Amino acid sequence: MSIKKALIKGLMSSAALLLFATPTFAAIDPNAVTGSTDGLGATSHGHITITPGDETTGPTDPIFPSEPGGETGNEGSLTIDNVSPLEFDTHQLASGAVEYTTTSIDPNVQVTDKRGTGVGWALQVATSPFMDQTDGTKILKGAIVTLPIGAAETNPGNVSPPPELREVQLGTDSGTTNPQILMRADMNTGLGTWVDKFDPSRIKISVPSGNLAGDYVSTLTWSLVDAPQ
Structure with a gap:
């Protein structure tokens, strides 16, 4: 197989992987608190869990x-x-x-x-x-x-x-x-x-x-x- 054909095949395989990959989301630690490098900012979280009624x-x-x-x-x-x-x-x-x-x-x-x-x-x-x-x-x-x-x-x-x-x-x-x-x-x-x-x-x-x-x-x-x- 030529280098050109192998490169095209590899790009197509990568595209297929990107097309069908399932998005993943990183879980957030609701208790995590971070500060900013300049000391003037911070982030925190609010957290609630909703369950079905029964x-x-x-x-x-x-x-x-x-x-x-x-x-x-x-x-x-x-x-x-x-x-x-x-x-x-x-x-x-x-x-x-x-x-x-x-x-x-x-x-x-x-x-x-x-x-x-x-x-x-x-x-x-x-x-x-x-x-x-x-x-x-x-x-x-x-x-x-x-x-x-x-x-x-x-x-x-x-x-x-x-x-x-x-x-x-x-x-x-x-x-x-x-x-x-x-x-x-x-x-x-x-x-x-x-x-x-x-x-x-x-x-x-x-x-x-x-x-x-x-x-x-x-x-x-x-x-x-x-x-x-």
Whole structure:
């Protein structure tokens, strides 16, 4: 091999090593103090270690307590803290389709992410049919519950960007609906505690005409996925 070819091959190998080398960082001694040669300067360090939250920290209280209350009591580093029950009051049958708004006060959903990884998360919700409390064969047909885009609220001083909030329409006619995403936190967003705070005048149930009278209840199933969907 000629000297010229060997030199080129060596340069290429060096370039490849530089390209694929993993950067290394020297650890800092947080207790180290140094002075300057002229005696007029010095350096020191501040030091703090942050660890993930876990079950030992207890449940996270709702930022906006709702009425009826919706505290879940969940503990851990990624939790659903609050899901407000939705009351739609009592109404007479009408001759046409009607919409009713919730009578719940300060309805909201609250999620806390104390993992400290920034990998993101997604909050999903699904519904079952509105079934009569005393007659399980009687179902409120064609009912649709709308959860609007709310306001993203958090504790004072939270430096994390908020999660994305979405509107969902939950048809309740047959079986449990497929989960729909209500809140979505991409990477490095939605850290800490975040609330999807709804305007109660925009939480609605649409009821078609032709239904039977009854005392109907639907179950909302909430699920938190530990990565954005």
